[in-house]
Amino acid sequence: MQIRSLALVAIAFVGLAACGSSDEALVVYSGRTENLIGPLIDQFSEETGITVEVRYDDSANLALLIDQEGSRSPADVFISQSPGAIGFLAGQDLLAPLDDEVLQMVSDVYRNANGLWVGMSGRVRAVVYNPDLIGESDLPDSIFDLTDVAYRGMVGVAPENGSFQDFVTAMRQINGDEVTADWLQGMADNDAQPYANNSAIVEAVGRGEIPLGLVNHYYNLRAIAEDPSTITKNYFFPNGDIGSLVITTAIGQLASSDREDAARRLISFMLSQSAQGFFSEETLEYPLISGVAPSPLLPDLGEIGAATYDFDSLGGGLEATKELISQSGLEGK
Amino acid sequence: MGSRVSNRSPIGGTLVKWLAGIIGLIFLFPIGYLIWGTVTLGDEFWSTVGARTTLGPLWNSLRLAILTTLACTSIGTGLAFLVARTDLPGRSVWRILLPLPLAVPSFVGATALLAAVGPGALVSFLPRIDGYWGAFFVLTFLSYPYVYLPVLTRLASTSPALEEASQLLGGGRRRTFAKVILPQIRGSVIAGALLVFLYVLSDFGAVALLRYNAITRAIFSSRLFDRSTALTLGLLLGLLALLVAASQRLITPGRISITDMNVSQVRYRLGRYRRVALAGTVLPFLIGLAMPVGVFVFWVFRGQPTASLGYGGWGDDLGFLGAPLLNSAAAAVVAAIAAVCIVLPVGYVGARARGWLPAAVTSAVSSVFALPGLVVALALVFWAIQAPGVLAQLYQTFPLLILAYVLHFGAQSMQSSQAAIADLPSVLDEAARTLGASRGRRFLTVDLPLIRPGLVAGGGLVLLSTLKELPATLLLAPIGFQTLATKIWGAAEDGFYAEVGITSLVLIALSAALTWMIVLRRQPAELPKRSG
Numbered sequence: 001m002q003i004r005s006l007a008l009v010a011i012a013f014v015g016l017a018a019c020g021s022s023d024e025a026l027v028v029y030s031g032r033t034e035n036l037i038g039p040l041i042d043q044f045s046e047e048t049g050i051t052v053e054v055r056y057d058d059s060a061n062l063a064l065l066i067d068q069e070g071s072r073s074p075a076d077v078f079i080s081q082s083p084g085a086i087g088f089l090a091g092q093d094l095l096a097p098l099d100d101e102v103l104q105m106v107s108d109v110y111r112n113a114n115g116l117w118v119g120m121s122g123r124v125r126a127v128v129y130n131p132d133l134i135g136e137s138d139l140p141d142s143i144f145d146l147t148d149v150a151y152r153g154m155v156g157v158a159p160e161n162g163s164f165q166d167f168v169t170a171m172r173q174i175n176g177d178e179v180t181a182d183w184l185q186g187m188a189d190n191d192a193q194p195y196a197n198n199s200a201i202v203e204a205v206g207r208g209e210i211p212l213g214l215v216n217h218y219y220n221l222r223a224i225a226e227d228p229s230t231i232t233k234n235y236f237f238p239n240g241d242i243g244s245l246v247i248t249t250a251i252g253q254l255a256s257s258d259r260e261d262a263a264r265r266l267i268s269f270m271l272s273q274s275a276q277g278f279f280s281e282e283t284l285e286y287p288l289i290s291g292v293a294p295s296p297l298l299p300d301l302g303e304i305g306a307a308t309y310d311f312d313s314l315g316g317g318l319e320a321t322k323e324l325i326s327q328s329g330l331e332g333k
Numbered sequence: 334m335g336s337r338v339s340n341r342s343p344i345g346g347t348l349v350k351w352l353a354g355i356i357g358l359i360f361l362f363p364i365g366y367l368i369w370g371t372v373t374l375g376d377e378f379w380s381t382v383g384a385r386t387t388l389g390p391l392w393n394s395l396r397l398a399i400l401t402t403l404a405c406t407s408i409g410t411g412l413a414f415l416v417a418r419t420d421l422p423g424r425s426v427w428r429i430l431l432p433l434p435l436a437v438p439s440f441v442g443a444t445a446l447l448a449a450v451g452p453g454a455l456v457s458f459l460p461r462i463d464g465y466w467g468a469f470f471v472l473t474f475l476s477y478p479y480v481y482l483p484v485l486t487r488l489a490s491t492s493p494a495l496e497e498a499s500q501l502l503g504g505g506r507r508r509t510f511a512k513v514i515l516p517q518i519r520g521s522v523i524a525g526a527l528l529v530f531l532y533v534l535s536d537f538g539a540v541a542l543l544r545y546n547a548i549t550r551a552i553f554s555s556r557l558f559d560r561s562t563a564l565t566l567g568l569l570l571g572l573l574a575l576l577v578a579a580s581q582r583l584i585t586p587g588r589i590s591i592t593d594m595n596v597s598q599v600r601y602r603l604g605r606y607r608r609v610a611l612a613g614t615v616l617p618f619l620i621g622l623a624m625p626v627g628v629f630v631f632w633v634f635r636g637q638p639t640a641s642l643g644y645g646g647w648g649d650d651l652g653f654l655g656a657p658l659l660n661s662a663a664a665a666v667v668a669a670i671a672a673v674c675i676v677l678p679v680g681y682v683g684a685r686a687r688g689w690l691p692a693a694v695t696s697a698v699s700s701v702f703a704l705p706g707l708v709v710a711l712a713l714v715f716w717a718i719q720a721p722g723v724l725a726q727l728y729q730t731f732p733l734l735i736l737a738y739v740l741h742f743g744a745q746s747m748q749s750s751q752a753a754i755a756d757l758p759s760v761l762d763e764a765a766r767t768l769g770a771s772r773g774r775r776f777l778t779v780d781l782p783l784i785r786p787g788l789v790a791g792g793g794l795v796l797l798s799t800l801k802e803l804p805a806t807l808l809l810a811p812i813g814f815q816t817l818a819t820k821i822w823g824a825a826e827d828g829f830y831a832e833v834g835i836t837s838l839v840l841i842a843l844s845a846a847l848t849w850m851i852v853l854r855r856q857p858a859e860l861p862k863r864s865g
Contacts, residue, residue, distance in 0.1 A: 202828070
């Protein structure tokens with residue numbers, strides 16, 4: 001082709017080769033997006049002098065990637081947006097146990113029993129609703145009531161979303177497979193509407209397409225930050241209902257990593273006062289260590305009686321969860 | 334200048350066949366990975382294939398692909414004809430604007446559609462469009478350039494003499510179009526139609542957001558915790574694509590080989606149809622480009638510039654887009670050039686050779702395009718991570734990323750070059766041979782100038798596809814290498830709509846600039862008018 005085009009190619013190649021990764025850098029695969037973790041990574045690099053390189057993608061895709069890479073994975077640390085994806089890696093023996101002092105910083109319900117990952121920040125399962133279409137008093141006390149005919153066709157769900165799946169796993173562990181299968185089936189029979197993800201549900205509720213949807217609390221707060229005239233609101237099932245489950249984002253170190261020291265320092269950093277303060281103030285999530293208060297914009301976890309669940313016993317449970325969801329027909333026709 | 338086709342290739346026939354064979358094998362890597370993953374499944378494979386939860390979504394994907402292909406074929410061909418061969422007002426602007434929807438990632442297009450029309454959306458008096466019709470709508474108006482661009486190119490090199498003769502002999506415009514023009518451009522139309530068909534099969538973003546249960550949704554939802562299902566469905570999609578691509582050869586016409594270069598084409602006066610034609614051009618532009626752009630601008634100005642995380646809204650610093658902009662441009666240009674060069678031998682064999690080889694290699698190249706990007710990316714990870722020695726060093730480097738783009742999008746450039754080569758007149762080659770020109774010289778001085786517009790059009794498609802590519806970029810790019818598309822994905826994932834908006838606007842501007850510089854500038858935009 002044209003000489004000029006070829007010259008352009010050559011320049012591009014040289015330029016890109018020059019900015020290739022250095023062997024010294026700590027490599028993080030992050031299922032949390034850059035907007036929600038990038039500032040902390042920068043702060044860590046500044047404080048420690050450790051160069052960190054990050055690959056961002058969906059948590060499930062990165063877990064698949066690490067599994068496929070196996071012992072040759074260039075990654076040292078994995079950050080997961082929900083326990084499911086990191087639990088999958090724990091189940092494949094791809095994670096290294098963390099130090100006790102790091103694990104001890106968070107309550108034992110927010111970490112893996114074998115010490116393979118630790119929670120970073122908390123998100124609460126919530127109902128996002130449109131007050132023009134349904135009053136708060138018409139919302140049920142329990143997620144199990146949503147199979148009632150009164151809510152027929154009214155509820156949006158994201159069956160392919162990681163935190164919905166993790167919530168279903170918790171329900172299986174707490175209420176048993178039979179109850180869970182019945183609930184999923186009940187939701188499908190009650191014409192619950194499947195959506196691609198949490199943001200899509202919040203948007204749909206905002207437009208009035210559906211009156212309510214099952215999401216994480218974060219997404220409606222984000223919608224308000226983006227557009228202060230947003231009318232949708234979060235509602236939390238009271239009395240420790242499983243529908244108000246706390247789901248953590250999580251961090252772990254790869255067993256194949258040879259930059260153990262730097263990896264551990266990054267993990268400890270994510271549980272430091274300043275990092276936890278970032279989650280509380282900037283990303284409006286729940287901090288997991290004691291001594292850092294959640295944002296005043298958030299309801300108190302104790303007040304809503306948020307359910308917690310020991311995600312460390314996930315084991316092979318996620319395959320079964322996926323199967324139950326598929327069988328219910330909730331994913332759509 | 335027109336003439337019969339010769340089956341002789343100006344480059345050494347055997348060498349080209351070998352090259353094409355090897356390239357075809359490389360394009361089988363993704364399907365090879367799927368076979369490798371499913372071969373141990375045994376009965377489980379067949380029960381997954383035959384399950385209601387497979388056949389339903391598969392049929393959904395097929396009927397979506399069929400209707401979208403029909404729509405894109407009509408729209409793409411119609412627009413190309415209006416722009417290339419009529420006195421449509423503003424056609425030099427339309428030339429640049431009409432290919433651009435191809436650079437809009439389908440998940441963004443779908444999100445924009447949902448935000449744009451329907452109760453509670455920006456334009457609330459229109460009904461909401463989702464499900465089958467929503468997916469059809471978004472995919473049609475984002476994918477018609479797969480037909481438009483190659484046909485536009487082909488229309489610049491058809492034989493004006495035939496058209497004039499037809500008109501002189503009293504064939505009306507309609508008959509001239511049907512009997513004279515259409516047969517000449519048919520190869521390009523079919524090539525574009527196949528691309529649309531395969532693309533719709535592979536799409537995940539639009540169908541997921543518009544809540545249409547296509548086969549790709551089943552693949553994605555089972556990818557982590559039910560991998561045998563994901564692999565089986567991926568293989569099914571790949572085999573289907575092989576079959577469809579192979580059957581393309583059955584419907585592609587016996588060659589009517591007429592290519593005229595640097596001739597002034599007949600330009601038809603629209604007369605009283607001018608307004609209708611203009612409306613027909615404005616509509617795809619409004620839906621495919623203006624509507625998403627309008628939503629992006631709305632998001633940018635709705636946002637709050639004081640927001641602490643990410644890009645908050647108009648007034649915030651745009652510096653964060655600098656590196657992604659350069660990365661996107663470099664990746665797209667390099668991928669386009671690499672794809673054109675690498676699949677050229679396959680194009681030659683596809684157009685010229687006989688026997689089983691052309692069907693085999695062109696189908697192999699085409700099949701990859703029907704696979705979801707994630708499957709192509711994971712296949713490359715699978716092969717690259719266990720590569721021996723030096724090859725393993727390529728893992729997550731720029732060259733491997735380019736290879737991923739070439740594998741995924743090579744079909745686009747191959748279809749274009751194959752159509753261009755098939756239309757080469759052999760008389761020139763024979764003359765050059767008589768004069769003693771070597772094979773290489775004949776390729777460079779005779780074939781290349783004639784097929785160049787076709788190659789550039791195919792390269793243009795690869796360029797636009799690469800600009801919006803997501804799954805392979807996320808998994809295989811050198812670490813820290815972010816593109817505009819990955820930025821858009823990250824922002825959309827957590828509901829940063831102002832950031833989605835501004836980044837998408839920059840992506841469209843970059844697409845326009847690159848399309849103009851590389852693809853359209855080289856084609857004669859305005860030729861002396863002839864009466865029609």
